[in-house]
Amino acid sequence: MxxxxxxxxxxxxxxxxxxxxxxxxxxxxxxxxxxxxxxxxxxxxxxxxxxxxxxxxxxxxxxxxxxxxxxxxxxRSVNPVSSVLSEFLGQHDAAEVLQVRRMLEVEATGLAALLRTVDQLARLRAAHERDVAGDASQGIVRGETPGEFHAIVVEAAGNSLLADLYAGLLRGIRSSMRRGALRSSITRAERLADHARILEAIADRDPERARRAAADHADRDLTIA
CATH class of the missing domain: 1.10.10.10 (Winged helix-like DNA-binding domain superfamily/Winged helix DNA-binding domain)
Known part of the structure; x- marks a missing residue:
């Protein structure tokens, strides 16, 4: 044996x-x-x-x-997500979660426009192109919660604490959507158009335009069910 x-x-x-x-x-x-x-x-x-x-x-x-x-x-995340943070966020009203999401994304997008690298911009373009193509052959299922595109934007902001907070926030958003507290309020085409405006502003290194585009997107992307 x-x-x-x-x-x-x-x-x-x-x-x-x-x-x-x-x-x-x-x-x-x-x-x-x-x-x-x-x-x-x-x-x-x-x-x-x-x-x-x-x-x-x-x-x-x-x-x-x-x-x-x-x-x-x-x-769902490229980094470990604090379960304590996610549970903490889950105890808050859905409207408050959306407000925090808006604040984090607007600031991250503005910073990304200032600090993004050539490599990060290329990856952001590639992520957007994959979203547009909707390549199911790669097993990529585009959900209604922020995904790869927003994750690269947050990474390009260059703030690890902001990235950790955002990862925990997304886990809370997905939980709220599963419970029926939040739902998507725009079409896929509208979401892609919003992302295109954000991408263009980041590519042009225009932080104010990037923040406006991110704010417009956050204001209409998800809503309280």
Whole structure:
């Protein structure tokens, strides 16, 4: 009878978690995209189902992944999200959550127009183009909550605290939408047009125009149900 080397299972679990995390943080799995199925991940990584489930469960607990019954598992954040912050936000009125969202996005967009790098602008353009194309072949499902486009804007603002607050806020917004407290109030075409105006202002390094575009978008994107 053969025995498994001590720690092998733990090593595989850690390596699987590392790979899945890297797929998220590197952008291989964009925000709001559906990750491969358990069977696909098992074949790709050469590990068992329990190892995949353990890694996915860990990332879900950190707010980076979100399982959706009968639809798959989706990327929700490129960084761990504080569950304490998300729960705290969830205790507040939906109108207050939307007000805070507006403040964070407007300031982040203004800073992004001033501080964005050439690489960040290129990634922002690519994210917008993917949104326009709606490439389902990549498993990208564009939801009604802010996704990859807004995440890159916040990253380009260059403030890690703002990014952490925003990630927690988004988790709270998704929770409010699941409860029916918030809903989308504009069409996909209107959302894309708003993003195009934000992108143009950031590309032109015009912080005031960027803030106005972000404010207009936040004011009409979501509403209290």
């Amino acid at each position: 053969t025995t498994r080397p001590p720690g092998r299972g733990t090593d595989r679990s850690r390596e699987t978690l590392r790979i899945l995390t890297e797929n998220i943080t590197s952008g291989r799995w964009p925000l709001n995209s559906r990750i491969p199925t358990e069977s696909q991940l098992m074949a790709e990584l050469g590990v068992g189902r329990s190892t995949i489930r353990e890694a996915v469960s860990s990332l879900a607990a950190m707010g980076m992944l979100e399982p959706a019954r009968s639809r798959g598992t989706f990327v």
